[in-house]
Amino acid sequence: MSYTEEVYERVVAQNPNEPEFHQAVKEVLDSLKVVIDKNEEKYRKLSILERLVEPERIISFRVPWVDDKGVVQVNKGYRVQFNSAIGPYKGGLRFHPSVNQGILKFLGFEQIFKNSLTGLPIGGGKGGSNFDPKGKSDREVMAFCQSFMTELSKYIGADMDVPAGDIGVGGREIGYLYGQYKRNRGLYEGVLTGKGLSYGGSLIRTQxxxxxxxxxxxxxxxxxxxxxxxxxxxxxxxxxxxxxxxxxxxxxxxxxxxxxxxxxxxxxxxxxxxxxxxxxxxxxxxxxxxxxxxxxxxxxxxxxxxxxxxxxxxxxxxxxxxxxxxxxxxxxxxxxxxxxxxxxxxxxxxxxxxxxxxxxxxxxxxxxNAGGVATSALEMCQNSARLSWTAEEVDTKLHQIMVDIFHKVDDASKRYDMEGNYVAGANIAGFEKVVDAMIAQGIV
CATH class of the missing domain: 3.40.50.720 (NAD(P)-binding Rossmann-like Domain)
Known part of the structure; x- marks a missing residue:
């Protein structure tokens, strides 16, 4: 049995009832086999794949909030901090009834490679809740977001973990989340992306x-x-x-x-x-x-x-x-x-x-779909430098990042004699940068 097959079997055994996570890991490991086989002894000795498929940290918490009828509701909240080899954790928050730990692990795992492909210094993470914003009043959404962030704020920061929006988390939710983070931590920093333009957001982020x-x-x-x-x-x-x-x-x-x-x-x-x-x-x-x-x-x-x-x-x-x-x-x-x-x-x-x-x-x-997180990273740059770029500047940078990603993916597929197989090309190009950083930093 190959190293990639061994690791996949381990993932399935240790993470039961998480089919989306299994699917994401298998797709990546299958396409990485050509790379792993060339360096199998080295990667086995360092347990590179075992470390790659295991999140560095998973935070799970309850989110109590009061609805408009005065009834206390309780939802589940999560943050999966998957890999920080090339930068602070970066990935969206999803508010949807389907959210569970397995789905967030699949999304966080995918995010590692996506973020690597952008060429920007950001690691992979994902989070969210099984809360459904649909049909809720603005006050109910605010109550939920404030409760969610009260707990999450203990584990995130501008140089640690920078969440963004995802399904169910748009400008309204980001605003409520950011306000509560600032209130809890007393810090005005670029800890969330997708913020409103009046308080540190970036033009073109929505698009x-x-x-x-x-x-x-x-x-x-x-x-x-x-x-x-x-x-x-x-x-x-x-x-x-x-x-x-x-x-x-x-x-x-x-x-x-x-x-x-x-x-x-x-x-x-x-x-x-x-x-x-x-x-x-x-x-x-x-x-x-x-x-x-x-x-x-x-x-x-x-x-x-x-x-x-x-x-x-x-x-x-x-x-x-x-x-x-x-x-x-x-x-x-x-x-x-x-x-x-x-x-x-x-x-x-x-x-x-x-x-x-x-x-x-x-x-x-x-x-x-890496353009969203790429522009989130551009928002982080603007926040760190206390600058605000024009729409044209952000759009030009976004366009160039996407062109560069295509050529990285295309080049990787050609280097391993799989020209046109962009699934393999994307996984290989993303993996190469992450694994180099993991090896350079020792056993962490």
Whole structure:
């Protein structure tokens, strides 16, 4: 049995009932096998893989808060501080009923490699709660955030751990969290990213993951002597990532014809009118089905199945494992040529393998959606220097980071004779930097 297989079996045995974490570890270890085999004796002696797959620290805590009826509610809170070899822990906070320790471990593990790929000095972490902000009043959200941060503030800091937003944690939640951190610690520092512009936030941060995804997509199609202009796209989800991927794709001449939320999907053959989507999702916090009521010729379909719509490019930007084998078979039959992940691991392992085996150019989320964390790190830079960069400055830096990531991934795939396998390329390029730092720092 190979070293990577031994470590994977150990992960499954020691972390039962955490399928998303198992999936993420297996995908990474399988693609790293070519690298590990060349250095197996050294890596075994130093237990590099055992240390890589085990979080440095997991903080778990209860979050009591009072709802608008005066009833005390209790949620679970977590922070997984996975790896700090190349910098302070960095990764989002997710507030969603599906959150559990296994999902946060998968996200934190992926974050190690994503953050490494940016070239910026940030380690990997993730956190969150099973609290659901949907349907809660602003006062209830504030009460929860203040209770959550009262405990979390003991374990984070500008040079220790810098959380950001994720699903369910937007500008409102970051504001409440930051206010409570400042109140608890008496420090005005860049401890959270995604902050409002009036108190240390960065321009382009809201747009960053979506913009970065399309910048990556643009490099992918250019490498195939192709262009986004004139292509038909599907973008799943309807949060920040999806909205700003649609915006940037339209700027580059693409036509996005479908989006979705957890209830169903809309199809507009004339191209999604983003101002209406923004009004529904960002202003009214409504459901995507309202789009069909407001736009002539648009249709809404309840449930899943957005992949049945014909497209050239598919950008999954909703949640993990949303795109399975049956779905990608339909996409390929309908002529889809490019898939780039805007969410974290939205494509199942079987679907990923099938896409690559059937000529689809595929870019995994740890590379394609790194624009968000890259811009978070740029926000940290601005906070440390007490500066505020223009939107153009941040956007230019973001664009260059995404171009650089593409070339790191492409180069790694070529060096190991797997040209075009961007899953392996992303894992290898991310791993190389982290393992070098781990070895240099000794047994820690």
């Amino acid at each position: 960053a993951t979506g913009y970065g995804l399309v910048y990556m997509l643009n490099e992918m199609v250019k490498a195939k002597n192709d262009t986004i202009s004139g292509k038909t796209l599907i973008v799943t989800g309807s949060g920040n990532v999806a909205i700003y991927a649609v915006e940037k794709a339209a700027e580059l001449g693409g036509k996005v014809v479908a989006m979705c939320d957890s209830n169903g999907y809309i199809y507009d053959p004339e191209g999604i009118k983003l101002d209406i989507v923004k009004d529904i999702k960002e202003v009214k916090r409504g459901r995507i089905k309202e789009y069909a009521d407001r736009v002539e010729g648009a249709t809404y379909t309840e449930g899943k199945g957005i992949w049945n719509i014909k497209c050239d490019i598919y950008l999954p930007c909703a949640t993990q494992n949303e795109l399975d084998l049956d779905a990608v078979k339909i996409l390929i039959a309908n002529g889809c040529k490019y898939v780039a992940e805007g969410a974290n691991m939205p494509t199942t392992r079987e679907a990923t393998d099938y896409l690559m085996a059937n000529g689809v150019t595929f870019m995994p989320g740890k590379a394609a």
